[in-house]
Amino acid sequence: MKIKELGEFGLINILSRKLPDTSNMVIKGIGDDTAVVKPHAGKLMLLTTDMIIEEVHFSLRYASFESVGWKALAVNVSDIAAMGGTPSSAVVSIGIPEGMEVKQIERIYIGLSDCAREYGVDIVGGDTVKSPGGLVINIALTGWVAPDKVLYRSGAQPGDYIMVSGPLGRSVAGLYALNNFLSGNDSEMIREVIAVHLFPRARLKEGRFLAEKGLVTSMNDISDGLASEVIEICQASGAGCELYTERIPYTHGVTEIAAIAGKSPLEWALYGGEDFELVFTVCENRIDAVQAAMDKESCLPSIVGRILPTEEGCSLIEGTARKVLTAGGYNHFK
Ligand code: ADP
């Protein structure tokens, strides 16, 4: 059925029935002028939003509707994770191109609901409009964090180690595989990177754990590439840094697919983005505690660099060569 035949309210009705039941924090979900949600007593509220647009952030040539729904929410959860917080309530605005089928929007909501269940998010409302161009989804998400646990980008100190929560470059390798029709069924390696691109995981448990235990001094999620996120931490902290290229982790799959693409896996890891791993800074005497704690959380953190005094600037160390570290990565307005 076309959406035109169903109308806005008919569609909202169908979609809201797809969503998981909300938690007991929600007094009123979908169905009034606003949602009504209880505050978390004694906590700070976090509030974030991220928009994804067809042919800018995803293409329906390769992305399933379920993955578009999943990713739209997961990228927001990742931002809450990077503050050391816990996600709470989301509102979902969707701009729908003329001619789309109700079933297709329902599939977006299946992915969205799976993601909401995975990370404990209540979907409490939204807006549904027509788009004269492509499909647009914007999600705003609240979260909460204890006032003494919130993790800013600005806390890095010279001498801190820079760590990442897992391997990088998989998302861009997955995008390459999708765009170039590398087969997804016969190779575990290709399936893995495609899954990272289409159904990214937010490092929610890990972010919260690091924050609660007070193990790190600053944190950021890697949406735009490691180089860019580390530079953000340095700018916010008034510090410099060095990144060691040989320490930057990427998987065998990334190496193989980069070879097929004639690209450098290191460039993908540094500038690729959308891996949604966490990058964080750790005081030297906390490194062992982080390694021990994070292993328990089934993630493999690695040291990739060091924070320096601001006068030293930001560098990339490759063997004995020292280059100026630039953000690279994706910038919408460049
Ligand atoms: P209003 O006109 O008061 O802004 P709407 O008619 O736009 O309300 O929406 C009716 C209800 O449906 C509201 O609770 C709104 O939050 C919810 N809603 C609208 N669109 C969506 C959507 N795409 N996903 C989830 N909830 C939605």
Ligand code: MG
């Ligand atoms: Mg109203």
